[in-house]
Amino acid sequence: MRLSKLFTKTLREAPADEASKNAQFLIRGGFISKVMAGVYEYMPLGWRVLDKINNIIREEMNAVGGQELFMSVFQNKDIWSATERWDGAKEVMYQFKDSSGKELGLGFTHEEPLTAAAQHFISSYKDLPKAVYQIQTKFRREERAKSGLLRGREFLMKDLYSFHADQEDLDRYYEEVAVAYDKIFKRVGVKALRTSASGGLFSKYSDEFQVLADVGEDLIYVCSECGYAENKEIHAEGGSKCPKCGHGFTEEKSIEVGNIFKLGTKFSSALGLDFTDEAGAKKPVIMASYGIGPGRLMATAVEVSNDERGIIWPETIAPYRVHLVLLDEQGARSKEQEVANKIYEDLSKKGIDVLYDDRQDKTAGEKFADADLLGCPVRLVVSKRTLEKDQVEIKMRNKKEVAFASLKDLLSQLP
Amino acid sequence: MRLSKLFTKTLREAPADEASKNAQFLIRGGFISKVMAGVYEYMPLGWRVLDKINNIIREEMNAVGGQELFMSVFQNKDIWSATERWDGAKEVMYQFKDSSGKELGLGFTHEEPLTAAAQHFISSYKDLPKAVYQIQTKFRREERAKSGLLRGREFLMKDLYSFHADQEDLDRYYEEVAVAYDKIFKRVGVKALRTSASGGLFSKYSDEFQVLADVGEDLIYVCSECGYAENKEIHAEGGSKCPKCGHGFTEEKSIEVGNIFKLGTKFSSALGLDFTDEAGAKKPVIMASYGIGPGRLMATAVEVSNDERGIIWPETIAPYRVHLVLLDEQGARSKEQEVANKIYEDLSKKGIDVLYDDRQDKTAGEKFADADLLGCPVRLVVSKRTLEKDQVEIKMRNKKEVAFASLKDLLSQLP
Numbered sequence: 001m002r003l004s005k006l007f008t009k010t011l012r013e014a015p016a017d018e019a020s021k022n023a024q025f026l027i028r029g030g031f032i033s034k035v036m037a038g039v040y041e042y043m044p045l046g047w048r049v050l051d052k053i054n055n056i057i058r059e060e061m062n063a064v065g066g067q068e069l070f071m072s073v074f075q076n077k078d079i080w081s082a083t084e085r086w087d088g089a090k091e092v093m094y095q096f097k098d099s100s101g102k103e104l105g106l107g108f109t110h111e112e113p114l115t116a117a118a119q120h121f122i123s124s125y126k127d128l129p130k131a132v133y134q135i136q137t138k139f140r141r142e143e144r145a146k147s148g149l150l151r152g153r154e155f156l157m158k159d160l161y162s163f164h165a166d167q168e169d170l171d172r173y174y175e176e177v178a179v180a181y182d183k184i185f186k187r188v189g190v191k192a193l194r195t196s197a198s199g200g201l202f203s204k205y206s207d208e209f210q211v212l213a214d215v216g217e218d219l220i221y222v223c224s225e226c227g228y229a230e231n232k233e234i235h236a237e238g239g240s241k242c243p244k245c246g247h248g249f250t251e252e253k254s255i256e257v258g259n260i261f262k263l264g265t266k267f268s269s270a271l272g273l274d275f276t277d278e279a280g281a282k283k284p285v286i287m288a289s290y291g292i293g294p295g296r297l298m299a300t301a302v303e304v305s306n307d308e309r310g311i312i313w314p315e316t317i318a319p320y321r322v323h324l325v326l327l328d329e330q331g332a333r334s335k336e337q338e339v340a341n342k343i344y345e346d347l348s349k350k351g352i353d354v355l356y357d358d359r360q361d362k363t364a365g366e367k368f369a370d371a372d373l374l375g376c377p378v379r380l381v382v383s384k385r386t387l388e389k390d391q392v393e394i395k396m397r398n399k400k401e402v403a404f405a406s407l408k409d410l411l412s413q414l415p
Numbered sequence: 416m417r418l419s420k421l422f423t424k425t426l427r428e429a430p431a432d433e434a435s436k437n438a439q440f441l442i443r444g445g446f447i448s449k450v451m452a453g454v455y456e457y458m459p460l461g462w463r464v465l466d467k468i469n470n471i472i473r474e475e476m477n478a479v480g481g482q483e484l485f486m487s488v489f490q491n492k493d494i495w496s497a498t499e500r501w502d503g504a505k506e507v508m509y510q511f512k513d514s515s516g517k518e519l520g521l522g523f524t525h526e527e528p529l530t531a532a533a534q535h536f537i538s539s540y541k542d543l544p545k546a547v548y549q550i551q552t553k554f555r556r557e558e559r560a561k562s563g564l565l566r567g568r569e570f571l572m573k574d575l576y577s578f579h580a581d582q583e584d585l586d587r588y589y590e591e592v593a594v595a596y597d598k599i600f601k602r603v604g605v606k607a608l609r610t611s612a613s614g615g616l617f618s619k620y621s622d623e624f625q626v627l628a629d630v631g632e633d634l635i636y637v638c639s640e641c642g643y644a645e646n647k648e649i650h651a652e653g654g655s656k657c658p659k660c661g662h663g664f665t666e667e668k669s670i671e672v673g674n675i676f677k678l679g680t681k682f683s684s685a686l687g688l689d690f691t692d693e694a695g696a697k698k699p700v701i702m703a704s705y706g707i708g709p710g711r712l713m714a715t716a717v718e719v720s721n722d723e724r725g726i727i728w729p730e731t732i733a734p735y736r737v738h739l740v741l742l743d744e745q746g747a748r749s750k751e752q753e754v755a756n757k758i759y760e761d762l763s764k765k766g767i768d769v770l771y772d773d774r775q776d777k778t779a780g781e782k783f784a785d786a787d788l789l790g791c792p793v794r795l796v797v798s799k800r801t802l803e804k805d806q807v808e809i810k811m812r813n814k815k816e817v818a819f820a821s822l823k824d825l826l827s828q829l830p
Contacts, residue, residue: 076450120423130420
C-alpha cells in the first residue's frame with residue numbers, strides 16, 4: 001500500500017478525553033477512529049491488524065476441532081428468561097422493545113441462543129462432543145468506557161462453545177483449549193499467564209488469561225517461584241502462600257485477554273438440551289465456553305509494546321511487515337523514486353506486505369516520525385545517500401542500530 | 416469435513432411459518448437457523464457459503480482500489496440530525512436511548528459516520544479519490560420479514576463509499592464499480608441485470624442489479640431486443656418503448672442484489688467534508704455509495720438454482736466442492752470404508768473441499784437425499800458395487816447422468 005493512497009493519515013493529536021496509551025497511539029496512527037465513548041471504528045490499518053489476529057485465532061480454533069459459525073446480535077427475551085438471566089443481565093445488556101412490542105437484547109454472550117440452536121442437532125451421545133465458535137460484534141453497557149479498545153460498549157469477541165457427554169470429556173477438551181489459548185497469545189506476541197479465577201458455574205474455578213501491564217484493571221497474584229497465578233477473588237479466599245509450592249506471591253496489575261468457563265448443565269437443563277446416552281438414559285449436555293476479545297488483544301499488544309514515539313507491533317500482527325521510506329529531494333522521476341518503486345514492486349510480488357511512504361510533500365523527519373508511530377517491524381530507507389553506495393538502509397522498529405543492505409541482496413538480507 | 420462430526424444435521428422440516436424456498440432449503444440443510452422473524456444464524460455450512468461470497472466481493476472491491484475497514488453498529492443521533500435524516504429514518508432504523516439518556520441508532524447504512532470520519536483524512540485534492548468498504552451486520556425495522564434471507568431485520572451488508580474531487584472522476588469510478596459488480600454476480604453464479612432506477616441524490620438515476628426470479632419482490636421492465644432494463648418507478652415516468660432501441664418491454668419479477676448511488680455533496684455539505692482544489696478554492700467532496708447484501712445473494716442463488724430435492728450450488732460458492740458418500744453395508748473396517756477414507760484424505764491433501772458422509776447409521780436413500788438437499792456440485796459414491804470394478808461413481812448435482820472413474824484416475828477425472 002502506498003501511503004499517498006491510504007485512506008487515513010496520521011494525526012497530531014488524539015481526542016482530549018482519551019487517556020489510554022492504546023487509544024492515543026491507535027487514533028493518532030489512523031488505525032481506529034472514535035465514534036463515541038467506548039465505540040470505535042477500525043480504519044484500514046487497524047482492520048489489517050485485527051484481521052491478522054482473527055486469522056491466528058481461527059487457525060488455532062480450527063485445530064482443536066472448532067467449527068466456525070455466525071450467530072445473531074438480536075436475542076430473544078424468552079430464552080434468557082428460561083435461564084433466569086434476563087433481569088440480571090439488564091445492567092450489562094442493551095434491551096429494548098421492537099415495533100411489535102416484543103423485548104429484544106443485543107448479544108454480549110451467546111450461551112442461550114446457541115443452546116437453543118443445538119437442540120436441532122444434538123440428541124444422542126453419538127452427536128457429542130461438538131465445538132463451535134464465532135468472531136462477532138458484541139454489545140455491553142459500560143458506564144465508564146475510558147480505556148480505548150480495552151473496554152468498549154461495542155467490541156469484537158471470539159466465543160467458542162463446547163458440548164460434551166460427560167465431565168471427563170469436558171475436562172480433557174477444556175485443557176486442550178487452554179493450550180490453544182497459550183498458542184494464540186504467543187503467536188500474537190503477548191505473554192499471557194493462565195490465572196485461576198472464580199466464576200465457574202460447574203467446577204468452582206474458571207481460568208483467565210492475564211497479560212501483565214501497568215494499565216491493567218485487574219489485580220493478580222503471581223508466585224515468584226513456580227509461576228502459578230490467581231486472581232483477586234481466589235486470593236482473598238486462599239492464603240498468602242502459593243498452593244502449589246508454598247512460596248510468596250507478587251501482586252501485579254494485568255489485562256484479561258481471555259477466559260474459559262465450565263458451564264456444566266446450567267444452560268442445557270434450563271433450555272432442554274438433552275441427549276440419550278449409550279444405556280438409553282436421557283441426560284443434559286455438559287457445556288463450556290471460551291472467550292477472547294480480538295480488539296482488546298490488539299490494544300493489549302499496543303499497551304505492552306511501544307515507546308515514546310509510537311507502537312512496536314509484533315511481527316505476526318503488524319499491519320505491514322516492511323515500512324519503505326522514500327527520501328526524494330528532487331521530486332518525481334528521481335533515481336531514488338525509481339529504485340524505491342522497484343523495491344516496492346519486487347517485495348509485493350514476493351508476497352511481503354509493504355507500506356510504501358511515497359509521499360512527495362513530507363520531510364524526512366515527518367516520514368521517520370510516522371514510521372515510528374505506525375510501528376511496522378522493518379523500516380527500509382532509500383535516499384540519495386544510500387544509493388551512492390547502491391544500498392538500502394535497514395532498521396528494526398525494536399532496535400536502535402541501523403544496517404545497510406546492497407540493492408542486489410536486499411531480499412536475502414531482509415530480517 | 417466428516418458429516419459424522421459436523422455440528423448440524425439435516426432436518427425433516429423447516430419452521431411452519433417459512434414460506435420462501437431459500438429459508439426452507441437453507442434451514443432443512445442446516446445452513447442457517449431461525450432466531451425470530453427476519454433474524455437468522457449462520458451455521459457452519461452456511462457460514463462457509465457466506466465466507467466464499469464475501470471473499471469474492473473482497474477480491475473485486477480490492478481490485479477497484481477499495482480499502483477494507485469496519486465501522487461501528489452504534490451511530491450518533493447528532494450526525495444524522497446534521498443531514499436531517501434522523502427523524503425520517505425512524506421507520507427503518509432501530510433507535511433507542513442509552514443509560515445516560517443519549518439517543519443512539521443501529522446502523523442500516525454508513526454515509527454519516529464515514530463522512531464524519533473522512534474529515535480527519537481528506538482536506539486536499541491530493542487526498543482524492545478514495546474508496547473504502549466494509550462487510551458488516553446491519554439492522555433494519557421490517558414489519559413483515561417473511562422472505563428468509565431475502566429481507567431481514569439483521570443482515571450482512573457490503574457497503575463501499577467513494578470520495579471524489581469532481582463529477583467526471585465520480586462518473587468514471589461509478590462505471591468501474593458497475594463492472595466490478597457484474598464480475599461479482601457472474602462469479603457467484605447469478606445472472607444480474609443492471610437496471611435503471613430512480614433514487615439518486617445527485618444525478619436523477621441510480622442503478623440496481625436485479626436477478627430475475629418468480630419470488631422477486633420487485634417489478635422490472637426488460638427490453639426483449641437490447642436487454643436494457645428499468646425499474647417500476649422509471650418505467651412509470653417513461654414510455655412503453657425502450658429508450659435505447661424503441662422495442663417493447665417484458666415485465667419481470669426480480670430480486671435486487673445490489674445498488675449503486677451517486678450521492679453528490681449531500682453528506683459532505685451537511686457534515687462539512689470539504690477539500691481545497693488545485694486553485695485553492697474550498698469545495699465539498701463528491702460521494703457515491705455502493706451496496707451488496709451477501710446473505711441476500713446467498714438466498715438468491717438458492718432461489719434461482721434448485722430442484723424439488725434441494726439446492727444446486729454454483730461451484731464458486733458451494734460449501735464443499737465434493738460430497739463423498741460411503742455406502743458401507745458391513746460397517747466399520749470394510750474395504751469400502753478404507754477406500755472412502757483414503758479418497759477423503761487424498762482429495763483434502765490436494766486442497767479440494769470434501770464433505771464426507773461417513774455416517775454408519777444412515778441408509779443409502781437417506782445419504783443420497785441429504786447430498787441432493789445440501790447441493791454440492793460433485794457427488795462421489797464408494798460402495799461394494801463400485802469397488803467390484805475398482806471404480807467410484809461420479810454424479811454432478813446439476814445433471815442426471817451417472818459416470819464412473821477408476822480409483823487410480825479419480826483425481827484427473829474429477830469434474
